[in-house]
Amino acid sequence: xxxxxxxDIHITVSEGASLELRCNYSYGATPYLFWYVQSxxxxxxxxxxxxxxxxxxxxxxxxxxxxxxxxxxxxLRKPSVHWSDAAExxxxxxxxxxxxxxxxxxxxxxxxxWP
Amino acid sequence: EPxxxxxxxxxxxxxxQEVILRCVPISNHLYFYWYRQILGQKVEFLVSFYNNxxxxxxxxxxxxxxxxxxxxxxxxxxxxxTKLEDSAMYFCASSPQTGRVGELFFGEGSRLTVL
Numbered sequence: 001x002x003x004x005x006x007x008d009i010h011i012t013v014s015e016g017a018s019l020e021l022r023c024n025y026s027y028g029a030t031p032y033l034f035w036y037v038q039s040x041x042x043x044x045x046x047x048x049x050x051x052x053x054x055x056x057x058x059x060x061x062x063x064x065x066x067x068x069x070x071x072x073x074x075x076l077r078k079p080s081v082h083w084s085d086a087a088e089x090x091x092x093x094x095x096x097x098x099x100x101x102x103x104x105x106x107x108x109x110x111x112x113x114w115p
Numbered sequence: 116e117p118x119x120x121x122x123x124x125x126x127x128x129x130x131x132q133e134v135i136l137r138c139v140p141i142s143n144h145l146y147f148y149w150y151r152q153i154l155g156q157k158v159e160f161l162v163s164f165y166n167n168x169x170x171x172x173x174x175x176x177x178x179x180x181x182x183x184x185x186x187x188x189x190x191x192x193x194x195x196x197t198k199l200e201d202s203a204m205y206f207c208a209s210s211p212q213t214g215r216v217g218e219l220f221f222g223e224g225s226r227l228t229v230l
Contacts, residue, residue, distance in 0.1 A: 004157075032217050043119060043206065043221035044158075090158065094217040100170055101148050101210050101219050105158040 002027055006091055006106035013081050014114045021076040021109050023091030031093040033074040034103065035065055039087040047089075050074060061085070086113045117141045119222035121207050127228045131196050136225045138190045138207030147190045148208040148219060149182065151175075158206065164190065197229045 003026040013019055025031065032051050036044040048059025055067040065076045074091060091106040120139045128134050140147050149161040163170040164182055181193045190209075194201055204226050208219040 034217050036221075041223065043223045044208075044219075045221070046218055049217060092158075092217070098216060100163045100165070101146060101208065101217060102160045102163060102171055102173075103150075103158075103217055103219065104160070107157050 002093060002104045004091055004093055004104055004106040006109050008109045009107065010110045010112070012112040012114060015083050016080050019078045019081045019111070021089050023074045023076065023106060025072050025074065025093050027093060029096060030069060031095055033067060034092040034094070035059065035063070035076050036090045036092060037087045038090065044090065047076070081113055083113045083115060086111055119207055119209055119220050121222035121225045123225055124223065125226045127230065128197055130199055130229055134194045134197055134227060136192045136205050136227070138222055139188050140190055140207065140209030141220055144209035144211050144220070146210045147184065149192045150206040150208060151203040152206070153203045199229050202227055202229045
């Protein structure tokens, strides 16, 4: 069965520090991979996605993620965090054979940014 | 920027009552979804809807649930007889076309509390 693991429930970083949020997946074949963010009072917003090709993908708001097949991981990174990045971050996967939007989400990682 | 809107933002109901959650997807989108998140748990897929019919539903989406697109703009989720375990945040989402698999636009959510 599909499984997405985000091992960190809560991460706290100082503004300006670098950030890495971890995501591992368990799947029969490499799925499509996504990171979504939910800021307070808002819906989930797509940050970036990986379908194929270059394993380092760039997203919005200065985020990037690296797909590592050998580790079944898709970790999200940002070199310098801003206070406005405080939010909950969700890793998600979807079956490559899917034509629709049945995403499987991780539990989410809550990011707190100290000034 | 167009967005998905949901009403109500919060509804409190008694067990056994019917609840209708409403969503207005982005106007030119073709695919519509409902997801939910029970407090402390993962965001879970409920149902997808395309061309005026259900495309896929999860095991959660039993006979107590139904969806409808009664006019050209609204997309509703009805829970016929609510149970305590239906308490959750319900997210509506839409996506424009098949080629953008997994790229969903989410609303802010409707929090349902069943007493």
